[in-house]
Amino acid sequence: MIMKNFALFSLFVLCALWADAQEPASYVNPFIGTTNYGATYPGAVMPHGMVSVVPFNVTPHKGNEYSNTDSWCSNPYVYNNEWMTGFTHVNLSGVGCPDLGSIIVMPTTGELNVDVNEYGTTISDEKARPGYYSTKLNRYNILAEVTATMRSGISRFTFPEGKANILIDLGHGLTNESGAHIKRVSDNEIEGYKLMGTFCYSPQSVMPVYFVVRIKRDNMQSGYWKFQDKLPGARHNWSSTSDTYKLYKRYNKELSGEKIGTYFSFDATEGEQVEVQVGVSYVSIENARENLDAEQTNLSFEQIKKQAYVTWNDELKVIEVEGGTYDDKVKFYSALYHLLLHPNILQDVNGQYPAMESDAILSLDNQDRYTVFSLWDTYRTVHPLISLLYPEKQLDMVRTMVDMYKESGWLPKWEIYGREAHVMEGDPALIVIADTYRRGLTDFEVETAYEAMLKHANTVDNHFLRHDNDFYLENHYIPFLKDYDNSVSQALELYVADYNLALMASEMGDKTTYKKAMQRSLGYRNYFDKEFKLLRPVTEEGKFMEGFDPVQGENFEPVHGFHEGTSWQYSFAVPHDVKGLMRLMGGKNKFVQQLNKCFKDSLFDMSNEPDMGYPYLFNYSSGDEWRTQKQVHDCINRYYKNSPDGLPGNDDTGTLSAWLIYSMMGIYPVCPGDMNYTLSSPVFDKVTIHLNKEIYKKEKIIIEADRKSVNDIYIKGIEINGSPYNRYFISHKDLIELGHIKYKLGAAPKQ
């Protein structure tokens, strides 16, 4: 358990609660990433859980530095904020746009007040561990504890004596969508739905979240509320409810509107514990109830809490680490924890899920349907890592993507609950499919997947995802057409996609596609400006854009040709042709010089995905591998911490965390589709990766480091299965089949 107030941290408490402090789950600190724009949350959630129960503290209020009315606040919880207004039950982790963060349950005491701007409280004694979160609500002297199953949440509130209230507020949250419906179905149960979506301002990407809320208590008074808009003229004065929150005390049928909610009030005895169950579904209210009943019937709060913890622990055990500091282990397992939040489960307990881009309700039997595919982010580290650690999950994710194609005619790019949000660049699904297939995970509908890849690559008119494919297919680059377009960023993504299409074509025996796609993948060379030794936007006429400034674009400053970054942050982002780039730059020395400048002059951005491979690129220059070891360790230590600011930016549904996991283990996938890992020095003395034997035919990979001190970060020698190894690259196949890397480390670079 991680306590927010670290001064209070007590080994005694820790040991008392969890006998085996060595369990991986005991190292997870859910507060990591909850500030510094990490956009993670400390709430209770299961691995890939549909439901997460998260303290919501971004309502605008004194004490809240960031709020959901701030433009960039995309998370339901910010560590340094002080004012909390309830527990949300659907949430996104580590994303860059606000959505979900809704279905809010808030306990209060005293006179009923349903105004979100007034009923909040400061909190203290926050504690979080996998599947559990608790805090004290200072103003009300309530202890709030929450835990979760896959598709439901449960809160336990311990009240002081006196009037107690439980508010279910559907009128605020993170999503930019609005509007909800509620209906009381019994004295202690309500059902309803709330519209979510418009993720990243994509107006047609909307979906309803259905819910059932059940309060495990009898003898309560209850009613609805709605904020009533101001009535015109004298009507405002005649009305007691105009321009205020109206309480519906006698009305119990359906209620719809924008700022609506339900309250339950009762007289609590001292220390009375009341539990609130919330079931969720993206299919129907009936399914939300079925999910709740299936996952919570006959289970106490304590049993659910324990089940969540045990499940997490079992998932995290896939990697065992030895050595390193306590903080290293916390950073590592917290990253693995964050890796396992998205994509998350979409189907209900009965197998039903909402189809991609339609209103159809489909059903699955023996497969998980995933959602929240942030593929531009996740193709680089998340999916290769899931393929290695949880190949059965990765297969279901790819099956999901292929099913989405079958349902909607297109593979996803940024998919959220059955809707494409059209966020970020390129065509990353092609990359994920090829990479997965090439890792030996071929048990999906490959022919259909390849058909989809070809459609994505070759369609010119009415392309759902690429609006510029015609010019690209002919000229192999995207032209700079107007100020602040993302032309180069878009093209760089298409190159990696084409590279992966070529690899997949090769697997499929399609030589024509292989040749064409591989040729296109090198089109980045059109952008290479020898003067700057950087990529530079190019016009339709094939000329470099005038007024190029290679550092324009820092800190989200508008920039021509690049998306959320500078030319420096994109110019090395051709992982499929690093040697080619090196030649363009004038050879390895010039390349290393230019790459070094990124780090020396702070032109590198750890939180921007195209840069994530930069620290590893020195490995392409023989003799410069020590620079990779140095930069990787520097990044691990500088940007990743066991503290709320322990992520360098949006975790991007586990992308930054996955980078950390690889990097702390000493291996990194050089380029999706390319089956090589490049090697660096691990943080731990020993890493054991337990493999899925059914799929990989091997039981484990062991990575060992022989070091005298934590400062020994430089590789003096490498042995594979006991034999000296001179390369800094190893294939996925060799890694699995040979299974044992041993690093000999020292405090100084190898001479």
Added chain:
Amino acid sequence: MIMKNFALFSLFVLCALWADAQEPASYVNPFIGTTNYGATYPGAVMPHGMVSVVPFNVTPHKGNEYSNTDSWCSNPYVYNNEWMTGFTHVNLSGVGCPDLGSIIVMPTTGELNVDVNEYGTTISDEKARPGYYSTKLNRYNILAEVTATMRSGISRFTFPEGKANILIDLGHGLTNESGAHIKRVSDNEIEGYKLMGTFCYSPQSVMPVYFVVRIKRDNMQSGYWKFQDKLPGARHNWSSTSDTYKLYKRYNKELSGEKIGTYFSFDATEGEQVEVQVGVSYVSIENARENLDAEQTNLSFEQIKKQAYVTWNDELKVIEVEGGTYDDKVKFYSALYHLLLHPNILQDVNGQYPAMESDAILSLDNQDRYTVFSLWDTYRTVHPLISLLYPEKQLDMVRTMVDMYKESGWLPKWEIYGREAHVMEGDPALIVIADTYRRGLTDFEVETAYEAMLKHANTVDNHFLRHDNDFYLENHYIPFLKDYDNSVSQALELYVADYNLALMASEMGDKTTYKKAMQRSLGYRNYFDKEFKLLRPVTEEGKFMEGFDPVQGENFEPVHGFHEGTSWQYSFAVPHDVKGLMRLMGGKNKFVQQLNKCFKDSLFDMSNEPDMGYPYLFNYSSGDEWRTQKQVHDCINRYYKNSPDGLPGNDDTGTLSAWLIYSMMGIYPVCPGDMNYTLSSPVFDKVTIHLNKEIYKKEKIIIEADRKSVNDIYIKGIEINGSPYNRYFISHKDLIELGHIKYKLGAAPKQ
């Protein structure tokens, strides 16, 4: 058919459409009362119909003198307004507070625009007759025609060639409530509900209206819309839908919110007719669909239109009139038409209806459940007249009231769709029950009804309707407690209620109650101030309120002790003890003098219910009956017209219309409960009232007038069944059993 533009009126058209222009329905002008605050509507509706399809033209816009943002506008349609924004499907007729006026269907052409402030149009060529309304939508060159069944509406739109749209707008209307839910169930059908109520600012009187809308056309595009509130900060700029109407083009599941709607678009051929069916229920969406299917399946628009007309005609035939001018007949049958709008049917075709003051759904087999009981208004004229003309309806209305007591513990006062709105004064249900019973309509649960009456009269604590019963029971008056209270108005109502309770007690053999209640009914004498010869508020100490101004309260000016009126407008409102009042005033001469002053000095208000009996009070002074004849005719001619301003104020669910019907026939019920009619000169030469023979054992009542000219309004003699009759009063029993009154009229008062 009545055409709005009377210059266009064509006898040819009239005759072509209705062969028999003498049919009562052909005289109905639904435009009467649609301005001058009459608050009626010209739309299509069946007698007591749950659904009315009404042109909604009170959206704030240039050209609309009154709008639903004006404080006093309580009607969906105002005759002189110019800007129309669709057809509403649930409406109230003649009431003084805005409610319902919702579920709006609007056809447009050209580019889709869902903003109610922009999609409206001027209209022309309005035509209305019972069960049918049509108009041209000028901006769109669409012919719109509407008709209705009991629980559903159907619109037929004739489009020009080109893009056509049908909007179903749930985001505006008359009701002060808000919030709706919609769901598309097929390519041409939606279902949903919208919250209505808070009638007259009674915050807990809310109810959902469920609906199904079906468009009888294939091959349409469709989507939802919602007005999105403005997003904060930079989000507003990033969003294409912030602070505007957002179109949901791909989302088809449930949608909730405040300003929401659905559109259907298609390419119309020239003259293409598209029909839109709307089914409604106050029980459930399923019932709304069942109502629609039961009432419209296999019926064409023309058949429904004809069915509505024939039904109206059959209802109106209850009275036949001969003589009088064309306008007299129009005024008369339009009044009878307005009488038959409320109370209206509440139960669905399957018999289900929402219980009074609870969420229960109850069911009836062989009885109609009524709703919209504006009893303070209607006890005076509406219910006595329905008892005479449609006793089977009146019995169901009283059965409904008794059922409401059984369901909620209380009889209604101002009931609207299962909720008490607590509007106006007194306890009028007692009056209606006693009056109905004494007219011989006794086939209801009399014991239960009497139990309810006693509870209403005797309960002191937690009275649902009377908050001042304790003091009243002891002191027989309501004290003036604070500025602008309605103490005298409230007490005056309780006196008539107690008078009726006494009469009922007598029927029930309950002498104790009879005595007490009759005694209380004379408590108005406490208010009589000899100085003014008027009623004046009295304090708790039994002293007259200081600062009394008997003309304070005109035109809704705030006034102490009286509700929406002056002391003059209330001081004669003791219909159960006119002779006693006369004595207090100092005898018949002083009484006539004071009453005359009302008319001479314009202190009388024809549109305020307590004044309605004033013109008839001269009949209590022997020799002054000619004054009644003069005043009644003067009121008929001055305040009632065959024109949109043809009602002197809110029709109050038929109350003013019922006064006109009585007055034009020459009989008037002097006081509910008192079984006497007082007599005046009829407008028509012959009136035949067809009686319900099963209940009244007689077939008809005939009232004849022998006159030489329309100016012969003075009674020269009266014959009952051929025998001279010297009195100006006749009992209900005699009227029915004898059945034939003949007036001999002349141009000058009888000497």
